[in-house]
Amino acid sequence: MGTTVFERRRPAESAIDESLTGTAFGVFWLDDVERPEHPALAGHTTVDLAVVGGGYAGLWTAIRAKERDPGRRVALLEASRIAWAASGRNGGFCEASLTHGHENGVNRWPEEIDRLEEMGLENLDGIEQTVRRYDMDAEFERTGQLAIAVEPHQVEWFRDEPGFLDREAVQAEVHSDTFLAGDWDREGCAMVHPSKLGLELARVAADLGVEIYEHSLVRAVEGDGSGPITLVTEGGRVTADAVALGTNVFPSLLKRNRLMTVPVYDYVLMTEPLSASQLASIGWSNRQGLADSANQFHYYRLTGDNRILFGGYDAVYHFGGKVRPEYEDRMESHRRLASHFFTTFPQLEGLxxxxxxxxxxDSSSRFCAFFGTARRGRVAYATGFTGLGVGAARFAADVMLDRLSGVATERTELRMVREKPIPFPPEPAAAIGINLVRAAMNRADHNEGRRNLFLKALDAVGMGFDS
Structure with missing residues (x-):
């Protein structure tokens, strides 16, 4: 096999060591905010709509429900703290795509892709309008996203794109000798502060009258749908005419969905703020989100105080599909990211x-969210966002509310919304298969992007994997 630029231009181990000396193991976004406390559920309450999950999917559902019907009584139950999980620790890329990119969408729903992309942009517009309407401090910047070619074979992937930038043009945007070409989507992505967005959504929800409960893990869903549904927590119960589930990567409260997603761990670094001279050395005055184009890709962006977030590449699945805090501390992955960072920006050595x-x-086999109902239509769910939930969660909220209303809409009639992905196999087949796919993708990245027969077979049956 060949080598990648990150192997050909590997920085000195001493530079990696120095960059990680004193690095805190913790989420920058969560350390950068003050989080108000919400009470735990105590006793029994009755509402019109109960929402499970205090991340983006749940918060958008609560807000959109109150915007549709201000008189509706809505309660939201969060097992831990508002926006502490994926919604508070992602890269802050709020993308318009509902299908994990054009290629994935056109391969699966060719007859719908044009409308899906229009709806995705309408959804992103709606997020921006909401931020403005409620004066939300979420560091929302609609700067777009620049996809980068860092290997010669990747350049041709962008050649016919409307946002194509050749080597000179892409380096005029961001100075890195590894950048060979790019494709700048100027409208389809915004940068946000993930934790601030989550907390501001909670503030807006509370201002609209949503009852928010933290430290209220839902342990059971009672009722067959012939009447109201009851959610049971350790401290109380909520009875609701309708329930929306936004639990995403955590074990589904519905048995039917237990094999529909797998938890894949993603790793991230955040730099100290760049000085004026350091920032000048890399350019980046247009502050786009960046992502390179391999199967195992990196994403990176500037923060409000000019730090660089650098994440991705490793996508690690652990046997058994558990979500455990100890899986987050993986120095091997963080050292690899540090190495790749200084390959990308050698002029920042010392940062x-x-x-x-x-x-x-919450990864699904089709790489984007799927939707459904249970308990005779009284329970709706959306999950499997596969890394695109920052933007797509609002669309998912509208789908769930449409479904719970029992009235068909343009959204609910989409084949993309009606269809389900192929489930993952049980263990040990899941771990064997996922790790075989990861190895095959790594080989493809080292072989000019050529996918082997194994990956092509998975693509053909709708089980191809995109990191």
Whole structure:
């Protein structure tokens, strides 16, 4: 096999060591905010709509429910703290795509892809309008996203794209000798502060009258749908006419969905703020989100105080599909990211990383969210966002509310919304298969992007994997 630029231009071990000296193991976004406390559920309450999950999917569902019907009584139950999991530790890329990119969408739903992409942009517009309407402090910047070619074979992937930038043009945007070409989607992505977005969504929800309960893990869903549904927590119960589930990467409260997603761990570094001279050395004055184009890709962006978040590449699945805090501390992955960072920006050698962390992504076999109902239509769910939930969660909220209303809409009639992905196999087949796919993707990245017969077979049956 060949080598990648990250192997050909590997920085000195001493530079990696120095950059990670004193780095805190913790989520920068969560350390950067003050989080108000919400009470735990105590006793029994009755509402019109109960929402499970205090991340983006649950918060958007609560807000959209109150915007549709201000008189509706809505309660939201969060097992831990608002926006502490994926919604508070992601890269902050709020993308318009509902299908994990054009290629994935056109391969699965060719007759719908144009409308799906229009709806995705309408959804992102709706997020921006909500941020403005409620004066939300979420560091929302609609700067777009620049996809980068870092290997010669990747350049041709962008050649016919409307946002194509050749080597000179892409380096005029961001100065890295590894950048060979790019494709700048100027409208389809915004940068946000993930934790601030989550907390501001909670503030807006509370202002609209949503009852928010933290430290209220739902242990059971009672009722067959012939009447109201009851959610049971350790401290109380909520009875609701309708329930929306936004539990995402955590074990589903519905048995039917237990094999529909797997938790894949993603790793992230955050630098200290760049000085004026350091920032000048890399350019990046347009502040786009960046992502390179391999199967195992990196994503990176500037924060409001000019730090660089650098994440991705490793996508690690642990046997048994558990979500456990100990899986987040993986120095091997963080050292690899530090190495790749200084390959990308050797002029920043000497810069230190202040934070390192990880999070679990709710990955589905079709790479984007899927939807459904249970208990005779009284329970709706959306899950499997596969890394695109920052933007797609609002669309998912509208789908769940449409489904719970019992009235068909353009959204609910989409084949993309009606269809389900292929489930993952039980263990040990899941771990064997996922790790075989990861190895095959690594080989493809070392073989000019060529996918072997194994990956092509998975693509053909709709089980191809995209990191």
């Amino acid at each position: 230190r990383f202040t934070h390192r962390w990880a999070g679990a992504i």
